Amino acid sequence: MSGYDVLAEVYEWLISDEKLTPAEFAAAFDDVIRLLPSNARVLDCSCGTGQLAVGLAGLGMRVVATDASAAMVRRAGELAEELGASLRKVRAAWHQLTDHFDDASFDMVFCVGNSLHHAEGAKGRMAALESMSRLLRPGGRLVLTSRTWELVRARGSRLDVRDELVRRNGRDALVIYRWEIAPHWEQEHHIEIAVAQVDADGTVLVRSELLSCWPYRYDELSSQLHSVGLRVETSTFDPEAEGYMVVATRV
Known part of the structure; x- marks a missing residue:
């Protein structure tokens, strides 16, 4: 998986104006966040510089932020400290998540920012999805955003x-x-x-x-979600749109 250790230092230039602050980033996911209790346990994997994780913590949620990049985890920690947010940080790739957390320990898992395509091929992507699925409690949700490859x-x-x-x-x-x-x-x-x-x-x-x-078709992603015990609840996929969001529920 790729590192982002160089881009971590300038990552703010890659974030859209509408999601630049933690509050704005979290607000972009209001439709799914409102399904959670205020003290929900939430995982933001591939957390980047921490805008979403810190935004969720600001809403009173118990948040864990993980990323495979040490530099990204460091920057997420710096943002949390700057804004006084309570946040647990762990450096971990997707396949390592189950080494750090118990099964069924989160109400919601976020995998956003077009990150899943960095999982190596169909096998790596399946392993990533399986790890995220295992960490969800029954009825918990995975929120995933993707480019339209x-x-x-x-x-x-x-x-x-x-x-x-x-x-x-x-x-x-x-x-x-x-x-x-x-x-x-x-x-x-x-x-x-x-x-x-x-x-x-x-x-x-x-x-x-x-x-x-390693790109993937939408139909392939849907099939892999089903294979790891996740049922697609909502999807914004449009073959003519630049990107989409999928919300899948742990069966």
């Missing part, structure tokens, strides 16, 4: 350059995505993400990271 693959290998600078904390940066689309679905694909920070004196500092990914 059917669209991504149809566009082929390419360079995507944002058409405007992104401003964060008084600093500007240009965000660039370079896609390497393999000939076949089951092969390893790559995304190189570059953040070119432009300082006031004209200095440009570029940080980039090449990330491995």
